[in-house]
Amino acid sequence: MIKIAVLVSGSGSNLQALINAKLSGKIVGVISNKPEAYALERAKQANIQTMVIAHQQYPHREAFDDAMHQQLLDWDVDLVVLAGFMRILSAKFVQAWEGKMINIHPSLLPNYKGMHTHQRVLNTGDVYHGCTIHYVTAELDAGQALAQGVLQVAQHDHATSLAQRVHTLEHMIYPQVVEWICTGTIQHTALGVLYRDQIMQKPIQFCKL
Numbered sequence: 001m002i003k004i005a006v007l008v009s010g011s012g013s014n015l016q017a018l019i020n021a022k023l024s025g026k027i028v029g030v031i032s033n034k035p036e037a038y039a040l041e042r043a044k045q046a047n048i049q050t051m052v053i054a055h056q057q058y059p060h061r062e063a064f065d066d067a068m069h070q071q072l073l074d075w076d077v078d079l080v081v082l083a084g085f086m087r088i089l090s091a092k093f094v095q096a097w098e099g100k101m102i103n104i105h106p107s108l109l110p111n112y113k114g115m116h117t118h119q120r121v122l123n124t125g126d127v128y129h130g131c132t133i134h135y136v137t138a139e140l141d142a143g144q145a146l147a148q149g150v151l152q153v154a155q156h157d158h159a160t161s162l163a164q165r166v167h168t169l170e171h172m173i174y175p176q177v178v179e180w181i182c183t184g185t186i187q188h189t190a191l192g193v194l195y196r197d198q199i200m201q202k203p204i205q206f207c208k209l
Helices: 013-020 038-045 061-074 091-096 117-124 159-183
Strands: 003-008 026-032 049-052 079-082 101-105 128-135 145-152 186-189 192-195 204-208
Touching: 003 013, 003 038, 003 061, 013 026, 013 038, 013 159, 026 038, 026 061, 038 049, 061 091, 079 159, 101 159, 117 128, 117 159, 128 159, 145 159, 159 186, 159 204
Parallel strands: 003 026, 003 079, 026 049, 079 101, 145 204
Antiparallel strands: 101 128, 128 145, 186 192
16 A cells, blocks of 8 residues: 655645545645645544644754655655645655655646745646646746646636636646656656656646636
8 A cells, every 4th residue: 555645834735635535545645844734634633643843943944854865765655645735845855756746736736836826827828738747847837747637717717716716736646646656657768758668758637717
């Protein structure tokens, strides 16, 4: 059984979606860099072990990441899931977990890397928006995309309403991709990323138009 750790900084709605999904793998622990993160309470209610590693207590990013790395090793983790984890990870940490760490980003990557994606989409006048689940690499929001949730931007949308609609998509597709990894439907191999034993050429799309 795949052992999963979830890294969080905030309310943990994507963590809740993963808990509710009753995955084939097991969430063995939740790490937060913020002791006040409500995600920790969600984990405790589900009898999942939690750990606060406050980044302010470490002299530099690498020392903080080393502490997280050791905790993940202690839990014998197979897959690291970033769910609203608001820290940029060091290259050393990313390299140690490459192919075993995924993130969800609120845009249709490679468009709109970084922050404030919903407002940027509105400013540009894009017809479509959504979210992307991807493997984490040292370059921000640049790892291979595994799946995308796609929606059509409505005339009445503003940044807040668009964020809420994208969140709904996230809660649908993140558990599905994690389940695919747990069951071996998606595999990270030396040949590349496989989906159903075939090289994945482009992300799987879920549309909610």
